[in-house]
Amino acid sequence: MMKTGAEILCECLIKEGVEVIFGFPGGVLLPLYDTLPRYPELRHILVRHEQGAAHAADAYARVTGKIGVCLATSGPGATNLVTGIANAYLDCVPLLAITGQVPTNFIGKDAFQEIDITGITIPITKFNNLVTDVEDLAMLIKEAVHVALTGKPGPVLLDIPRDVFLGKTEFIYPDKIDLPGFKPKLFGHPSQIKKAADLVNTAERPVIIAGHGVNISSAHVELKELAEKSQVPVVTTFLGIGCFPESHVLSYGWLGMHGMGYANKAVHSSDLVIAIGMRFDDRATGLVASFAPNAQIVHIDVDPAEIGKNLPVDVPIVGDVKNVLQVLNKQIVKREHIAWLSQVDEWRAMHPATEVREHEGVLPQYIIRQIYEATRGDAIIVTGVGQAQMWAAQYFFYDKPNSFVSSGGLGTMGFELPGAIGVKVGAPNETVWCIAGDGGFQMTIQELATMVQEDLDINIAVFNNGYLGMVRQWQELIYNKRYFGTQLYNPDFVKIAEAYGIKGVRVTKKIDVRPAIEKSMAHKGPFLIEFVVEPEENVYPFVPPGKMLVEFLELPNHATSLKK
Amino acid sequence: MIRKHILIALVQDRPGVLNRIASTIRRRNFNIDSIAVGSIEVPHLSRMTIVVEGDDAKVEQVRKQLDKIIEVIRISDITNDNPVAREMAMIKVKASASTRSEIIQITDIFRGNIVDVSPDSLIIVVTGNQDKIETLIELLRGFGIRELSRTGTIALPRGGAGPLTIEEDKPLRHVVEHIPAEEEELPNW
Numbered sequence: 009m010m011k012t013g014a015e016i017l018c019e020c021l022i023k024e025g026v027e028v029i030f031g032f033p034g035g036v037l038l039p040l041y042d043t044l045p046r047y048p049e050l051r052h053i054l055v056r057h058e059q060g061a062a063h064a065a066d067a068y069a070r071v072t073g074k075i076g077v078c079l080a081t082s083g084p085g086a087t088n089l090v091t092g093i094a095n096a097y098l099d100c101v102p103l104l105a106i107t108g109q110v111p112t113n114f115i116g117k118d119a120f121q122e123i124d125i126t127g128i129t130i131p132i133t134k135f136n137n138l139v140t141d142v143e144d145l146a147m148l149i150k151e152a153v154h155v156a157l158t159g160k161p162g163p164v165l166l167d168i169p170r171d172v173f174l175g176k177t178e179f180i181y182p183d184k185i186d187l188p189g190f191k192p193k194l195f196g197h198p199s200q201i202k203k204a205a206d207l208v209n210t211a212e213r214p215v216i217i218a219g220h221g222v223n224i225s226s227a228h229v230e231l232k233e234l235a236e237k238s239q240v241p242v243v244t245t246f247l248g249i250g251c252f253p254e255s256h257v258l259s260y261g262w263l264g265m266h267g268m269g270y271a272n273k274a275v276h277s278s279d280l281v282i283a284i285g286m287r288f289d290d291r292a293t294g295l296v297a298s299f300a301p302n303a304q305i306v307h308i309d310v311d312p313a314e315i316g317k318n319l320p321v322d323v324p325i326v327g328d329v330k331n332v333l334q335v336l337n338k339q340i341v342k343r344e345h346i347a348w349l350s351q352v353d354e355w356r357a358m359h360p361a362t363e364v365r366e367h368e369g370v371l372p373q374y375i376i377r378q379i380y381e382a383t384r385g386d387a388i389i390v391t392g393v394g395q396a397q398m399w400a401a402q403y404f405f406y407d408k409p410n411s412f413v414s415s416g417g418l419g420t421m422g423f424e425l426p427g428a429i430g431v432k433v434g435a436p437n438e439t440v441w442c443i444a445g446d447g448g449f450q451m452t453i454q455e456l457a458t459m460v461q462e463d464l465d466i467n468i469a470v471f472n473n474g475y476l477g478m479v480r481q482w483q484e485l486i487y488n489k490r491y492f493g494t495q496l497y498n499p500d501f502v503k504i505a506e507a508y509g510i511k512g513v514r515v516t517k518k519i520d521v522r523p524a525i526e527k528s529m530a531h532k533g534p535f536l537i538e539f540v541v542e543p544e545e546n547v548y549p550f551v552p553p554g555k556m557l558v559e560f561l562e563l564p565n566h567a568t569s570l571k572k
Numbered sequence: 573m574i575r576k577h578i579l580i581a582l583v584q585d586r587p588g589v590l591n592r593i594a595s596t597i598r599r600r601n602f603n604i605d606s607i608a609v610g611s612i613e614v615p616h617l618s619r620m621t622i623v624v625e626g627d628d629a630k631v632e633q634v635r636k637q638l639d640k641i642i643e644v645i646r647i648s649d650i651t652n653d654n655p656v657a658r659e660m661a662m663i664k665v666k667a668s669a670s671t672r673s674e675i676i677q678i679t680d681i682f683r684g685n686i687v688d689v690s691p692d693s694l695i696i697v698v699t700g701n702q703d704k705i706e707t708l709i710e711l712l713r714g715f716g717i718r719e720l721s722r723t724g725t726i727a728l729p730r731g732g733a734g735p736l737t738i739e740e741d742k743p744l745r746h747v748v749e750h751i752p753a754e755e756e757e758l759p760n761w
């Protein structure tokens with residue numbers, strides 16, 4: 009049957025299992041917006057800024073494992089997506105960005121709202137294409153979705169001119185794709201796996217570093233089997249949080265700049281690092297030249313370009329984490345590492361990074377722990393970037409995969425609010441907490457309206473410390489307390505919420521923290537709590553830039569001030 | 573070790589391929605010495621020869637990044653394989669009645685051809701490796717070079733099937749290279 013480009017787009021998306029589009033219309037998209045209502049299977053969520061559409065689609069993809077779709081008009085609509093696409097690129101999230109483009113006969117003439125978005129997004133997409141002919145549309149959609157989801161996931165972009173939406177052609181949904189240059193390697197090389205098994209079976213002080221790749225490849229069961237069989241302590245990366253239950257006896261938190269001291273010590277002192285679905289990011293390794301100096305390194309990753317990128321590895325295995333672990337686990341013998349584990353336990357007792365200290369004022373760490381207790385850990389936490397993000401990672405304990413949703417690679421302030429929207433839309437039955445800094449919250453604050461319009465039951469905690477706290481912390485510790493450009497004049501966040509039609513409370517006293525949390529969760533629909541917290545609280549442990557993982561700073565006298 | 577590397581790639585003819593390749597190389601702050609692109613015996617495919625200067629390990633990292641570009645079907649660093657590498661240059665030199673014969677003599681020594689003669693200049697076409705072409709250019713500089721155009725290097729590995737050879741019985745296949753040496757029998761990790 010003859011179909012228009014707009015109809016073909018809708019039908020292809022439905023065939024690819026897409027249910028939700030986060031979008032914002034504009035001139036060149038009008039033919040599509042005139043078509044969308046005829047496809048009620050596609051839920052369109054109107055955001056208030058295209059960056060919000062990209063972040064929401066990104067977060068949606070993280071919790072559902074499906075591709076997230078965002079839609080923007082040409083020119084400014086498309087450029088507003090860029091931060092969100094970059095965020096998905098660095099965190100390996102399958103995202104399909106669809107942008108409208110001026111009609112083909114205007115392209116290249118600096119027409120009204122014409123921008124070369126495929127050119128702009130080359131470095132931050134796995135695949136992008138300007139669709140110049142409606143005949144090519146179905147195939148390009150199929151290819152784009154396949155590339156986004158296959159191998160190491162990532163964002164893709166299709167730029168569709170107005171006349172392509174209007175053009176008609178015979179619609180045939182392609183059943184195969186032909187991309188000879190795209191053959192991700194999904195199975196590890198057997199003899200490399202054998203070498204890895206030999207190392208695991210003989211190591212004395214092994215440690216597993218589990219990353220986001222474990223979540224992406226749904227290899228939680230396999231990871232657990234490996235850890236338990238060989239009795240290896242598991243440390244996650246920041247984005248790996250939740251891929252191994254933090255309540256497990258073999259869980260030792262996460263490593264890196266603000267990771268647990270004992271996790272960093274375990275990695276530094278190990279004789280074997282089994283790195284799974286992670287990429288030795290500089291925030292994770294500290295001074296890379298002194299990373300795990302006495303360890304051999306097994307590195308399992310689906311992306312060959314990650315092997316040896318930041319540090320030399322002894323046994324590289326390129327393949328999908330789940331597939332590799334399934335083969336590896338068969339060759340692992342049962343072992344015990346009693347002395348090693350008790351050594352790491354000793355470090356845990358010495359560096360109790362996740363205990364909330366006794367304090368009269370409202371400590372952000374205390375709030376996070378109260379949210380943890382009130383939800384019994386059964387919630388999805390979505391964060392912005394900065395101190396509140398780190399406390400959310402440290403003081404909540406994550407037992408479920410994908411229960412911690414955060415911008416890791418790009419560190420995008422403003423991810424929190426649209427991210428929470430995407431999570432709630434993707435996982436409507438989960439309790440969702442948005443952990444926002446007062447700075448980041450104001451970067452995408454307009455999405456409060458989206459939440460109300462879609463009536464999303466989201467708990468928003470704004471941590472009002474009156475500062476761009478994380479930057480202030482660096483100014484305090486590294487620039488001798490010369491605060492500049494980090495103090496925030498803040499609006500009345502509760503009134504702001506009210507203006508959007510959202511109920512809210514302000515909490516200034518410790519005793520009001522828990523009741524406010526309970527109140528928010530009892531409320532159906534969005535609810536905002538403004539927590540006025542200690543303004544100059546710092547995130548510890550802290551590995552200063554350029555230092556080794558074991559050179560972490562701790563809160564002075566922290567251990568002695570802990571409540572028992 | 574920093575040196576010139578010759579990368580050869582088989583790519584799909586799709587809009588933006590060259591852009592993507594250049595962008596990936598630029599991101600790692602390498603200078604591209606030359607890129608030469610041309611169609612090959614198979615429709616819709618092109619072959620590129622890219623010459624970059626850089627540290628061995630960094631170039632290998634970039635090669636892997638380039639290999640991830642969807643349109644790049646195969647890419648190989650043939651620097652160590654003693655490839656046959658040639659480029660072509662067209663040189664327009666000033667030539668008067670008194671200098672013309674000397675220029676022709678020099679051109680002959682370099683096995684170049686004179687392809688255009690006008691009262692005050694000549695166009696010389698010469699092919700060879702980079703050294704040879706650069707030497708000729710140096711020699712001609714004294715006469716006055718008016719225009720110069722070079723193709724950039726193209727290269728083929730010596731011997732039988734090379735890394736980009738398309739075998740009739742084998743479909744196009746993605747090759748992951750740089751296997752640990754003892755794994756030679758299985759061509760990937």
Ligand SMILES: Cc1ncc(C[n+]2csc(CCOP(=O)(O)OP(=O)(O)O)c2C)c(N)n1
Pocket residue numbers: 392393394395396397419420421422444445446447448449471473475476477478479
């Ligand atoms: C878009 C963006 N701009 C700037 C930064 C740099 N940055 C990192 S953390 C931070 C402070 C965040 O402040 P806030 O949201 O109030 O959180 P807090 O650290 O106070 O908890 C800044 C400015 C960033 N990560 N993202």
Ligand SMILES: [Mg+2]
Pocket residue numbers: 445446447471472473474475476477
């Ligand atoms: Mg703040």
